[in-house]
Amino acid sequence: xxxxxxxxxxxxxxxxxxxxxxxxxxxxxxxxxxxxxxxxxxxxxxxxxxxxxxxxxxxxxxxxxxxxxxxxxxxxxxxxxxxxxxxxxxxxxxxxxxxxxxxxxxxxxxxxxxxxxxxxxxxxxxxxxxxxxxxxxxxxxxxxxxxxxx
Amino acid sequence: xxxxxxxxxxxxxxxxxxxxxxxxxxxxxxxxxxxxxxxxxxxxxxxxxxxxxxxxxxxxxxxxxxxxxxxxxxxxxxxxxxxxxxxxxxxxxxxxxxxxxxxxxxxxxxxxxxxxxxxxxxxxxxxxxxxxxxxxxxxxxxxxxxxxxxxxxxxxxxxxxxxxxxxxxxxxxxxxxxxxxxxxxxxxxxxxxxxxxxxxxxxxxxxxxxxxxxxxxxxxxxxxxxxxxxxxxxxxxxxxxxxxxxxxxxxxxxxxxxxxxxxxxxxxxxxxxxxxxxxxxxxxxxxxxxxxxxxxxxxxxxxxxxxxxxxxxxxxxxxxxxxxxxxxxxxxxxxxxxxxxxxxxxxxxxxxxxxxxxxxxxxxxxxxxxxxxxxxxxxxxxxxxxx
Numbered sequence: 417x418x419x420x421x422x423x424x425x426x427x428x429x430x431x432x433x434x435x436x437x438x439x440x441x442x443x444x445x446x447x448x449x450x451x452x453x454x455x456x457x458x459x460x461x462x463x464x465x466x467x468x469x470x471x472x473x474x475x476x477x478x479x480x481x482x483x484x485x486x487x488x489x490x491x492x493x494x495x496x497x498x499x500x501x502x503x504x505x506x507x508x509x510x511x512x513x514x515x516x517x518x519x520x521x522x523x524x525x526x527x528x529x530x531x532x533x534x535x536x537x538x539x540x541x542x543x544x545x546x547x548x549x550x551x552x553x554x555x556x557x558x559x560x561x562x563x564x565x566x
Numbered sequence: 567x568x569x570x571x572x573x574x575x576x577x578x579x580x581x582x583x584x585x586x587x588x589x590x591x592x593x594x595x596x597x598x599x600x601x602x603x604x605x606x607x608x609x610x611x612x613x614x615x616x617x618x619x620x621x622x623x624x625x626x627x628x629x630x631x632x633x634x635x636x637x638x639x640x641x642x643x644x645x646x647x648x649x650x651x652x653x654x655x656x657x658x659x660x661x662x663x664x665x666x667x668x669x670x671x672x673x674x675x676x677x678x679x680x681x682x683x684x685x686x687x688x689x690x691x692x693x694x695x696x697x698x699x700x701x702x703x704x705x706x707x708x709x710x711x712x713x714x715x716x717x718x719x720x721x722x723x724x725x726x727x728x729x730x731x732x733x734x735x736x737x738x739x740x741x742x743x744x745x746x747x748x749x750x751x752x753x754x755x756x757x758x759x760x761x762x763x764x765x766x767x768x769x770x771x772x773x774x775x776x777x778x779x780x781x782x783x784x785x786x787x788x789x790x791x792x793x794x795x796x797x798x799x800x801x802x803x804x805x806x807x808x809x810x811x812x813x814x815x816x817x818x819x820x821x822x823x824x825x826x827x828x829x830x831x832x833x834x835x836x837x838x839x840x841x842x843x844x845x846x847x848x849x850x851x852x853x854x855x856x857x858x859x860x861x862x863x864x865x866x867x868x869x870x871x872x873x874x875x876x877x878x879x880x881x882x883x884x885x886x887x888x889x890x891x892x893x894x895x896x897x898x899x900x901x902x903x904x905x906x907x908x909x910x911x912x913x914x915x916x917x918x919x920x921x922x923x924x925x926x927x928x929x930x931x932x933x934x935x936x937x938x939x940x941x942x943x944x945x946x947x948x949x950x951x952x953x
Binding site for chain 2: 550
């Protein structure tokens, strides 16, 4: 992966993670981190890719959160989202800034993943929707992975 | 005039007097205003000053609660990281309060927390117990904060998983631990609901916010209180109903007291379905005169009692439902809302007699008078036959 892409994504997550920093550390968040790691591991098994950034937050039922990330052209990205035990459905959508959906995973369980290799270097919006949460708020996590170039 | 006729007239007059005494007393009527209790109408300037003072107090409470939340953050974070159950506690007290009071309060709060079955909660709770008799307001010219101010800072977009409760405790009599536990349990208010069932779904959240969380004011699903609450201030078993207190309530609450299921439904579901033009209020000032603002008699414990009766899982489905409130609540109760509420209301007060029904004493008096009249007529008739 190109260093500029990594730096851009990391900076974007760092700026947006301040609001959730206080909530770090409870058992639901630890569960999300574990799930995220497991999901990323299954997608990335044996490929030796790297996890670029992780964001942890919380949402009530039907609420959504989005983050705008700069992505590099011709670089493969995998976006993985996971949520805690009380969440039964989580969606993940990737779009450009004009709201054109580029990749969507309307999962019916507590994990979702999409892949994208942008054709142009630009900013893209990643949107996480908490479709169903039994006990609000549900913790969710989003990770951006970059598999190594073939 | 014949002597017999005079007796008849006198008897009729006495009977009318007895009936008048029985029926024409001012029972049920509001006392007329006298010069002593008549309040002068406030001037426009005074009304404006009162309005400004209210705004100032609201702003002061908002600032206090925000500061408390910030002060409690390190302890909340520590508890989250170690999965420690119980609320984070902050005791505000003057020097005159003994040092060991904090330990007493902490122990009582842990007991309450355990009895409510809250455990490690998804929405963390911070409790501020305030022993100051007169809250400090900064300057002498500031409006006075009413002593015993109760306030809640509910989870919001800046902190979705923290609820702060401000509980006044200056009136606590040392040594009465059970009393302290009752106050702390009641003082947790909506925060206890948030801790047990999380942040409610949108329909319930809107409904509760619209009503200032009046139906979720006390987490009554735990143990029974050391003093069993009754609405005894509304009626005395010997002297009957206090009509001023009864008619201080909205008409739906009165109808519910009278056993009308439709009125009960109206009283409970008031505010359901109404929309908020702006974002939901996150600050809840519970320092209200509940006897004046009560929309349902004993409504402060309504949802706590619902939770106790239907159990954790069914209440969670209601609390977090995306269905309209009446549908979700009826599903949880497994019966119409009005019918269940009417039965629930009977736990605290007997049915309020409304309408044209004659009271028992009046009916007995009428029958006795009628019987006496018949007896007198029969006696007179017998005398005439002899003559």
